[in-house]
Amino acid sequence: MFSQKVGCMKTAFNYKVRFPGEKDIQIPEDEYFYVKLKGKENKIWLHDYARIYTIAGLYEGVVSNKLDCQSPQVVANLLLKEIRLSGFDLSIARVIDFGAGCGLVGEILHREGVQSIVGIDTIPEAATAAQRDRPGVYKNYHIADICNLHPTLAADLKHSQFNTLICVSAMALGHVSPDAFAHAFNLITNGGWIAFNILQKAYKIPDDWGLYNFFSKIIKYGNLEVRIEHIYRHRLLMNGNPIENVAVIGKKWKNIPDKILSTCQ
Ligand SMILES: C[S@@+](CC[C@H](N)C(=O)[O-])C[C@H]1O[C@@H](n2cnc3c(N)ncnc32)[C@H](O)[C@@H]1O
Incomplete structure (x- = not known):
């Protein structure tokens, strides 16, 4: 206990x-x-x-x-540090917490002064848990498949002019695909902040999920400018072995076009 x-x-x-x-x-x-x-x-x-x-x-x-998972704190704190160093006013951050789960990441950002956080997840139980355990953290919390949004929600998200995307512990293992990440990325205004973590080997070595290919390309073609790559222990596996991740903080400079995605799947 x-x-x-x-x-x-x-x-x-x-x-x-x-x-x-x-x-x-x-x-x-x-x-x-x-x-x-x-x-x-x-x-x-x-x-x-x-x-x-x-x-x-x-x-x-x-x-x-x-399992001593450190990722919500590690990724959120690196993002907050980079934002503060740049002189960007946190109170005007409009954040998408993608794969928000029960709200651990939203809670950290909210506590640090971010006032506008929208959660997106695919399962209704996530929204219910976030509302139950962390009421007031999210301005909105949408249960949606970002690749197949209802037109009304798609228009609403597009008009919201989000300037920050954070996606924690939601990639690989068949969770957020390159396609889904690209749809979330494209909702962020140019010059906005991007923060995520990913298994180190999926970021550095070609993998079954297409993530290596995807991130290599969006970095090479200048869609994403990486400011920080930080290797850390994401959590323990149940057998006690460490799981290594990379936390990436960067800036979005342009949308990810379909032609990049079609070569990454
Ligand atoms: C390990 S949990 C992490 C939750 C939270 N980000 C955190 O750090 O506590 C992964 C979450 O990603 C969500 N997820 C998986 N695939 C998704 C997708 N395509 N779109 C949105 N959310 C997704 C899952 O439902 C789950 O809530």
Whole structure:
């Protein structure tokens, strides 16, 4: 049992969580845990976010505390530092938190003075958890597939003139694809801030998800200017091994055209 260390609600976390044996967990895709609810032990896959978010404090308890995930703080703090160094006024930041989940990233930005944060995620349980555990952090929270937006929402997002995109722990493992990231990126005004983290090997070596190809191209063609690449330990795997990520902070200079995307899938 443990208490939740992240979050303005400071929910006491009173669930009993048990990890499987070390040899069962070699890669992130394999990870699961057991949690005791109403006297019964339940097996939950670590990437079954819909189920995890329905239990208040479970994501924070397992991912932030037990697996020591540092990414919301690392990426948000690097972004905030770079924004402050540039002299940009944080109070006029209009942020998309893409793959916002239960709101850990939004909470950090909000606490530091960002007033306009819009969350986007694909699962309704994420929005419900963010509203339940971090009320007031998001100006709006949309449940949507960014590649297939309803025209009204697409127009609304386009007119919002967002100047900052942050996407934390939502790439690779079949989550946010290059296509989805490009759609979010293209909602940001030219000169706006871009912040994300990604598995180090998916950023540096050609991978099954097309992320290496995608990021290499948008950097080479000047869509994204990288200001910071910071290698750090994202979190522990359940067997105790570290997962290395790169946090990237940069500026958007132009939209990503379809012709780049068509060569990255
Ligand atoms: C590991 S959680 C991270 C949540 C949050 N960013 C954080 O750092 O606490 C990944 C989130 O990305 C969301 N996600 C995955 N694919 C997505 C997509 N194509 N568009 C938007 N959200 C997506 C998942 O539903 C999940 O809530």
